[in-house]
Amino acid sequence: MLNSLILTTCVFINELSTLSIIIFIIGFIDELIIDLIWIRLAVKMRWQSRTIRITDRLGESVSGNAAVFVAAWRESRVIGPTLRHMTRQWGDGALTIYVGCYPNDPATIDAVMQIAACDPRIRLVITDHAGPTTKADCLNRLYRALCDDEKRSGVPFRMVVIHDAEDMVDRAAMDVFDRAIDTCALVQLPVIPAALPDSRWIGSHYCEEFAEAHTKTMLVRDAIGAGIPTAGVGCAIARPMLGRLSARRGMDGPFDDDSLTEDYALGLEIAAMGGRSRFIRCRAPDGRLVATRAAFPSRLDMAVRQKARWIEGISFQSWDRLGWGRTMLDTWMRMRDRRGPLAALALVLAYLTIVWNGVVLTLGLAGVNWPPEATLLSPAMRAFLWLMLFGVIWRAIFRFGFTAHEYGLAEGARALMRIPVANIIAIMAGRRALWNYLRTLRGHTPRWDKTSHQVHPDMPDAGATA
Numbered sequence: 001m002l003n004s005l006i007l008t009t010c011v012f013i014n015e016l017s018t019l020s021i022i023i024f025i026i027g028f029i030d031e032l033i034i035d036l037i038w039i040r041l042a043v044k045m046r047w048q049s050r051t052i053r054i055t056d057r058l059g060e061s062v063s064g065n066a067a068v069f070v071a072a073w074r075e076s077r078v079i080g081p082t083l084r085h086m087t088r089q090w091g092d093g094a095l096t097i098y099v100g101c102y103p104n105d106p107a108t109i110d111a112v113m114q115i116a117a118c119d120p121r122i123r124l125v126i127t128d129h130a131g132p133t134t135k136a137d138c139l140n141r142l143y144r145a146l147c148d149d150e151k152r153s154g155v156p157f158r159m160v161v162i163h164d165a166e167d168m169v170d171r172a173a174m175d176v177f178d179r180a181i182d183t184c185a186l187v188q189l190p191v192i193p194a195a196l197p198d199s200r201w202i203g204s205h206y207c208e209e210f211a212e213a214h215t216k217t218m219l220v221r222d223a224i225g226a227g228i229p230t231a232g233v234g235c236a237i238a239r240p241m242l243g244r245l246s247a248r249r250g251m252d253g254p255f256d257d258d259s260l261t262e263d264y265a266l267g268l269e270i271a272a273m274g275g276r277s278r279f280i281r282c283r284a285p286d287g288r289l290v291a292t293r294a295a296f297p298s299r300l301d302m303a304v305r306q307k308a309r310w311i312e313g314i315s316f317q318s319w320d321r322l323g324w325g326r327t328m329l330d331t332w333m334r335m336r337d338r339r340g341p342l343a344a345l346a347l348v349l350a351y352l353t354i355v356w357n358g359v360v361l362t363l364g365l366a367g368v369n370w371p372p373e374a375t376l377l378s379p380a381m382r383a384f385l386w387l388m389l390f391g392v393i394w395r396a397i398f399r400f401g402f403t404a405h406e407y408g409l410a411e412g413a414r415a416l417m418r419i420p421v422a423n424i425i426a427i428m429a430g431r432r433a434l435w436n437y438l439r440t441l442r443g444h445t446p447r448w449d450k451t452s453h454q455v456h457p458d459m460p461d462a463g464a465t466a
Contacts, residue, residue: 072099073138134446161177168294184278186237188235195411268334
């Protein structure tokens with residue numbers, strides 16, 4: 001009886017492990033194709049022809065009015081240093097910074113008013129509803145304020161740049177946007193998370209994810225002509241395109257105010273409407289990468305909350321909102337984007353298999369006699385395991401390489417040690433995202449399940465409080 005129970009359990013675990021291996025191998029092949037395309041681009045130096053030559057024109061005027069949208073809900077700790085840094089970096093009179101605050105968030109309103117009193121380019125906008133709503137709802141309110149200003153002045157804006165309340169902007173970024181927006185509807189710059197000395201395992205695990213995504217994956221998408229999903233920060237949208245999006249929705253603005261990842265949807269909608277999108281990775285004359293820098297959540301619960309919001313919006317909400325695209329390329333990219341829950345399931349099954357095999361090995365060393373059928377692996381399973389091992393090593397090499405290139409060898413080594421941490425966060429975020437999405441199916445309104453932010457450690461005002 002006991003042997004029968006053990007054999008049944010082993011068969012069940014083996015089936016689960018087979019499923020996890022199949023999911024992993026499919027994901028590895030998918031990623032391998034992106035790797036090979038990137039290698040081809042790198043060997044031929046093709047990406048250089050897809051960037052633009054910039055000069056650091058600090059203090060010069062952009063070619064028309066530019067607006068910056070910053071949605072802020074309970075950001076009194078970071079909004080002051082961010083706005084001070086932004087106005088210093090972008091010392092241009094043609095710039096208007098629209099900051100959206102909620103009427104039930106007086107601390108953030110007061111922090112913005114203190115900065116606005118010293119700089120007329122900052123425009124405080126109070127939302128129509130008490131917070132939190134969604135970030136998209138706040139952005140739509142900023143868009144309506146922009147439209148009102150255009151009507152009063154009779155002068156249209158040329159582009160809208162979107163940032164978060166904790167972003168450290170690059171002084172050359174506006175120059176890049178200004179040059180590229182002539183021929184593009186959407187321009188996205190890289191995002192560089194800070195390597196946080198006080199959060200080596202949680203807050204710093206974003207380093208390797210963005211280093212690989214914004215050094216490889218987004219460049220490949222740009223090169224093959226796929227839609228560029230925005231990161232929600234460090235992106236510029238041409239003003240006429242926002243008008244087209246707003247008219248298409250027939251609502252109060254261009255952003256999907258029920259979406260938790262309006263930034264992702266925005267990029268794909270622009271591509272679907274025929275707008276040209278660009279991901280631009282370039283360097284300023286002093287050699288620095290022109291990018292948006294930010295400190296990501298340093299606590300486990302905050303990291304899980306943030307990634308759950310991303311998974312819910314991209315993997316679940318976008319199924320019925322955005323569909324699967326009109327071409328094979330669209331379908332492939334959207335399948336890649338929505339694989340988060342499947343990857344979390346594969347990780348759960350893989351760790352379950354590891355634990356079970358550990359139990360089998362431990363009891364076997366203790367003298368427990370297992371049925372022979374419980375420990376035998378088929379030739380096909382052995383082949384899959386070897387392929388899986390090769391995939392793990394291949395991915396680890398890429399993760400180390402991209403992280404070390406951006407942050408140095410020490411951080412590259414830490415990226416390898418953080419792989420289990422990143423996996424656990426992915427599993428927890430996948431479970432939370434599924435639960436939250438099921439709640440919306442029962443009639444719950446999506447809300448801005450935001451995380452607490454901190455000022456980038458390299459920000460000049462990092463020690464200041466608003």
